[in-house]
Amino acid sequence: MSGGLFALLDDIAVLAKAAAASIDDVGAAAGRASAKAAGVIVDDTAVTPRYVQGLDPKRELPIIKKIAIGSLRNKLLFILPAALLLSQFLPWALTPLLMIGGTYLCFEGAEKIWEKVSHHPEGHADELHEGAQVADEKDIVSGAVRTDFILSAEIMVISLNEVASEPLLSRAIILVVVALAITALVYGVVALIVKMDDVGLNLAARGNGVASRLGRGMVAAMPKVLTTLSTVGIAAMIWVGGHILLLGLHDLSEMLGWHVLALPYEWVHHAEEAVHGATGALGGILGWVTNTIGSAILGLIVGAIVVAVLHLLPQRARVAAEAH
Numbered sequence: 001m002s003g004g005l006f007a008l009l010d011d012i013a014v015l016a017k018a019a020a021a022s023i024d025d026v027g028a029a030a031g032r033a034s035a036k037a038a039g040v041i042v043d044d045t046a047v048t049p050r051y052v053q054g055l056d057p058k059r060e061l062p063i064i065k066k067i068a069i070g071s072l073r074n075k076l077l078f079i080l081p082a083a084l085l086l087s088q089f090l091p092w093a094l095t096p097l098l099m100i101g102g103t104y105l106c107f108e109g110a111e112k113i114w115e116k117v118s119h120h121p122e123g124h125a126d127e128l129h130e131g132a133q134v135a136d137e138k139d140i141v142s143g144a145v146r147t148d149f150i151l152s153a154e155i156m157v158i159s160l161n162e163v164a165s166e167p168l169l170s171r172a173i174i175l176v177v178v179a180l181a182i183t184a185l186v187y188g189v190v191a192l193i194v195k196m197d198d199v200g201l202n203l204a205a206r207g208n209g210v211a212s213r214l215g216r217g218m219v220a221a222m223p224k225v226l227t228t229l230s231t232v233g234i235a236a237m238i239w240v241g242g243h244i245l246l247l248g249l250h251d252l253s254e255m256l257g258w259h260v261l262a263l264p265y266e267w268v269h270h271a272e273e274a275v276h277g278a279t280g281a282l283g284g285i286l287g288w289v290t291n292t293i294g295s296a297i298l299g300l301i302v303g304a305i306v307v308a309v310l311h312l313l314p315q316r317a318r319v320a321a322e323a324h
Helices: 002-036 038-052 057-089 091-118 123-128 137-162 168-204 210-256 259-278 280-323
Strands: none
Touching: 038 168, 038 210, 057 091, 057 137, 057 168, 091 137, 091 210, 091 280, 137 168, 168 210, 210 259, 210 280, 259 280
């Protein structure tokens, strides 16, 4: 009797270890998948605070909560099932989809650079507040959720591609973990950013002590934080988008047998290996920097081409038509 009990306990211990290992594997895979989507995450974090600028401070957090719920709904109810079905029945379609998304990221990054250079207004959030007119909250939330859908789709497809070799159930669990974690991270950071100036003002009102100086510093730092976050987001989009295109071209060359498609990947890969081998202890870091620069160059070229096609060429056509 006792022998059977010990055997049962031993079996339970083995199952518990297997379950713990499985949880660890899911956590590690979710971490890798989330890291691959870093560029989109930074952009999502940089974009969202604009939607609540100019609103009653009491409404900022409730609106961010509504946007976060809409973002989670996008990921879990629409994007996740579609992505899993594609990965199960049309796995070859993931590479073209990733490349389309990568091209979109390059376009978004290049477009934001073009907007800064040409002094055009940036994005839908600015349109909603144009002329100091604050839009209805429902319009703000729906606009933010529509923008988030594209970014969320990119996050989920990039994450899925990272764990495509996992069984279907594991993929589903990993993507749910990624969706929950990234949504909590992005909108938690957004909430901290938009309330930083309020916290700073409260601290600044306490007198002339350390708290007051800290509060004034927080208020003064807010514009710089948003500007830095926006710049990092632009750079990350161009780099991540270019890297997705590099890998996608390599995969397509193997699928289609067209070696010419793999040339950009091979150029960057050979440059990375050369730097890695020539720089000793710093080889790993400098090799990564080389790969990042190569990816960013490709991303900027592709993004600039798309911006030219969608913005500059139609604008020149309109000017020519008006001249005639």
